[in-house]
Amino acid sequence: MPFLKKLTYIRFSFLLVFCNIFFASAQIATREYQVKAAFLFNFTQFVEWPPQAFSTPQSPAVIGILGKDPFGTYLEETITGETINKHPLTIQHFTDVDEVTNCEILFINISDKNKLQLIIEKLKGKNILTVSDVNGFAKFGGMVRLYTKDDKINIQINLEATKEENLVISSKLLKLAEIIKTDKK
């Protein structure tokens, strides 16, 4: 075979391998976020929001995503047609925390710790369940942290934080979770 052709082949196969790895890792990531999407939805079943969280009895229940959306279409698929207490579920994407008004669950996909603390402060009083998979989220005052260990997604819950926002978490959920206290500095 002429040398040029061989080279093309090598390049091509490398590309393929690289793509596979990329997609594979992308797929693994997607699998994790599939489960997390399911979790996000399931949280709506095991958490009670105070009545002031909803403007009207028919107003939608919003699952917000602050930052990059890692769920792809999965979250949308999961929540299609579902309700909490007759409030239909919808998804909203936010880029800035100030945009967040009516929201029930907010998935915060921002890794900057300083920013996180600010965000958490700003969200106070809005009865929003904050969820993230960032390390130390619960310790900062975030309510629910999802972290992966041994191919299993574990839950950490900051009970103080939820109580401050008048969110009642079902004991069934609490049983599964690790209860975290906010780090007092």
Next chain:
Amino acid sequence: MLICGIVVLTTCVIFFLYDYYSFRTSTRQKLATYGQIISNNSTAALAFESKEDAEEILNALKAEPHIIAACIYDAKGNIFCSYPLAYSLNLLPVKPQAYGYHFTSSSLEGFQPIAQGTKQLGTLYLKSDLKAMYSLFKIYTIIISLILCFSFLLTFLLSKFLQRGISTPILALAETAKAISEQKDYSVRATKLSNDEVGSLTDAFNQMLTQIHEQTEMLNEFNQNLEQRVKDRTIELEAANKELESFSYSVSHDLRAPVRAIHSYTNVFLEDYADKIDDEGKRLINIVLKNGKKMGLLIDDLLAFSQLGRRELIKTKVSMNDIVTNVWNDIYRTDENRNIKLILKELPEAYAEKTTIQQVWVNLISNALKYTKNKPETIIEVSAEEKNGEIIYSIKDNGSGFDMKYYNKLFGVFQRLHSQEEFEGTGVGLAIVERIISKHGGKIWAESIVNEYATFYFSLPY
């Protein structure tokens, strides 16, 4: 006891069946309840894929030892976790099936949705064994057997008691009745043992006995009365009879002598003085002789007749054929002018007195010969027939016969149905025959058509 057994058994079976069905229902409900509780508690564990927590929840089923297996399926229908941990996954259903619990041959199992709010998160499977039911059955069987035994015992004791109260007195009454009937002692009375219905029966029975007794006494008295009267009458009759007999005997006996004298002396006179008497005289003397002879015959017959009543018969087995043959040979004299034929059939042996029976045949056969003398051919038939325990002998002649109109005179003493010119006779012969046959315990009768035939029948008992 049989009735008691049937009733108890039926009742027990009905209750047993009812309980069985209600137990089944309650067992199923219980399992459904467990299912509800477990599924309710395991929603979070299933939603958040916490296998450990789900297993922990299922392990709570340890509290119910009859639940032998359980498992949770996720939303996709794959087994999420199972209980007990050692239970082989092969034995669990691969995919969840229709909801609800049902009985199989050896277990109670079913499926139940696990849902939080309106969202179905998965399915729960529960399987329970039927040991509780079976142990219940065992207990029931034991209870039924005990009840049966107990009630049988009770019935047995009760029936024993009743026997004493009812059957025994009744049987005693029956015994008394039987004894009375057998021994015919109507003065016996049954003892009254109690004052109840059986007592009244005893009273009625005794009353009846009293009546029977009285009536029997009355009958006996009456009977005795009759007997006495019959005895008296018999004595009277016997006396009268005896008188009559001795009278006729002495009459005939005493008459005989002079009659014989008249006869013999007249004969001698006729012989010795035959040349001294003229024809008219001879004729007159002959008339005297003839009459004397007749008187003699009459007296002989009367004597024979009277003698019949005096003594008992000495019966033996006699051959009628022999007697008839002898009599015939004695009486029958060959006569050229007459055509006489005797048809003698096979006669069965008789139990009778030979001499008197011979006399019967003598009289009957001589009558037959006498009354057929005017016929061109004399046919005399002697035969016999066994009928109703008697032998009936008959003698038929084709002679002048007699008018049945005067049948009642046939066997009368001195009764004659023909004149002396037609047929001579004393009128005693048949009376003698009748007497003899009566004494033998038989009967004599006759049939006849005038100028055609006359048949005389007599019966002799065996």
